[in-house]
Amino acid sequence: MSEADRLLSEIAAIATRPMAEATAMPPRIYTDPDIHALELERIFCKSWICLGRADQMAKPGSYLTFKIADQPVMAIRQKDGAVRAFANVCLHRMMVLLDGSGSCKRIVCPYHAWTYDIDGSLIGAPQMDRTAGFNPRDRALLELPCEVWQGWVYVSLDPDIAPVAEQLAALSPVVDRYRMADYVTVVTQDHVWDTNWKLLTENFMESYHLPVAHRETVGAWFPVDDTGFPDDWHPHFTYETFKKNDDATYGLAHPDNTVLEGEWRRTSVMPTVFPTHMFVLGPDHLWYLTLMPEGTGKVHVRFGAALAPEVLVGLDDPETFLRDTIGFFDKVNDEDRFIVEGIYKGARAPLSVGGPLSWMEREIHDFIRYLAGRLT
Numbered sequence: 101m102s103e104a105d106r107l108l109s110e111i112a113a114i115a116t117r118p119m120a121e122a123t124a125m126p127p128r129i130y131t132d133p134d135i136h137a138l139e140l141e142r143i144f145c146k147s148w149i150c151l152g153r154a155d156q157m158a159k160p161g162s163y164l165t166f167k168i169a170d171q172p173v174m175a176i177r178q179k180d181g182a183v184r185a186f187a188n189v190c191l192h193r194m195m196v197l198l199d200g201s202g203s204c205k206r207i208v209c210p211y212h213a214w215t216y217d218i219d220g221s222l223i224g225a226p227q228m229d230r231t232a233g234f235n236p237r238d239r240a241l242l243e244l245p246c247e248v249w250q251g252w253v254y255v256s257l258d259p260d261i262a263p264v265a266e267q268l269a270a271l272s273p274v275v276d277r278y279r280m281a282d283y284v285t286v287v288t289q290d291h292v293w294d295t296n297w298k299l300l301t302e303n304f305m306e307s308y309h310l311p312v313a314h315r316e317t318v319g320a321w322f323p324v325d326d327t328g329f330p331d332d333w334h335p336h337f338t339y340e341t342f343k344k345n346d347d348a349t350y351g352l353a354h355p356d357n358t359v360l361e362g363e364w365r366r367t368s369v370m371p372t373v374f375p376t377h378m379f380v381l382g383p384d385h386l387w388y389l390t391l392m393p394e395g396t397g398k399v400h401v402r403f404g405a406a407l408a409p410e411v412l413v414g415l416d417d418p419e420t421f422l423r424d425t426i427g428f429f430d431k432v433n434d435e436d437r438f439i440v441e442g443i444y445k446g447a448r449a450p451l452s453v454g455g456p457l458s459w460m461e462r463e464i465h466d467f468i469r470y471l472a473g474r475l476t
């Protein structure tokens with residue numbers, strides 16, 4: 101039995117345990133290169149991957165890029181308002197076309213200037229008139245499945261994947277009340293952290309660490325016993341709900357929010373859309389991560405925050421407010437980075453073992469069930 105097979109049968113066994121007997125995964129699951137290769141093939145190439153928010157690409161020609169497994173991809177707003185996605189690689193000699201995010205009238209390859217319309221069709225290629233049978237009109241970038249759900253832009257490499265709305269149908273009733281599609285993006289950042297993607301996913305999923313690792317930021321705002329979980333297990337997502345105390349700086353409904361009632365005015369939902377899209381959806385803000393592994397020990401982290409529209413109306417000093425808000429989430433991210441890089445060092449240590457989980461880590465057990473189902 102190979103090391104990867106042994107690890108997979110170990111996580112399959114952990115996945116079947118009841119929550120009261122759940123444990124963390126074995127450390128080698130985070131460091132084994134064969135597990136990583138399987139994850140790319142069976143998870144990342146077969147899932148919806150979030151690139152960011154649709155309001156970041158409002159006008160025709162505005163785009164977001166990302167990598168799914170080893171494939172660079174772009175999502176780009178069309179003239180008719182639709183969002184379409186394409187393989188982000190030139191049809192000539194494979195240069196990556198677009199970088200980061202931005203806006204363009206057409207897509208011009210930085211290598212020899214082959215030029216594509218924003219609908220992916222090749223419209224120009226210099227000095228190709230002596231090439232036998234070459235007609236740019238015969239060529240177009242490979243189109244990929246792309247959907248916008250609740251303001252999120254998702255792309256997949258799997259042509260047969262089921263629609264996002266179908267996969268997340270049972271999540272909609274939980275999050276619909278917030279109207280998150282209307283939230284306004286105020287920041288996005290890209291980073292590379294020295295950790296395994298699963299350690300960062302698991303870290304984001306549980307609020308057990310908040311009173312400790314985030315004691316200087318969000319940690320003091322939680323009545324811990326009010327943490328809730330879905331009744332059922334879902335194959336494409338999990339979530340928890342938590343409440344904020346009345347003195348929390350973020351996480352309470354703005355007085356002008358007229359849609360949320362009662363306890364929902366101080367309740368946040370924290371879904372993980374498997375494998376790597378995680379967000380905290382509060383009455384006033386949205387804070388998200390989307391990830392892509394770069395080998396076992398590095399992960400591309402795309403972080404963003406958005407605010408409910410009423411929060412941004414009538415501010416005395418919007419600049420200071422936004423600077424403080426972004427600075428606050430930067431600090432929370434730094435606190436998480438310290439943790440997830442630390443646990444990766446721990447996972448690489450030869451004497452490490454995964455210990456038992458708390459009831460507050462229910463989402464980690466859901467994630468282990470998900471991994472076991474996809475990888476084994």
Ligand code: FES
Nearest residue numbers: 190192193209212
């Ligand atoms: S690789 Fe794009 S034009 Fe040559």
Ligand SMILES: [Fe+2]
Nearest residue numbers: 303304314436
């Ligand atoms: Fe955290």
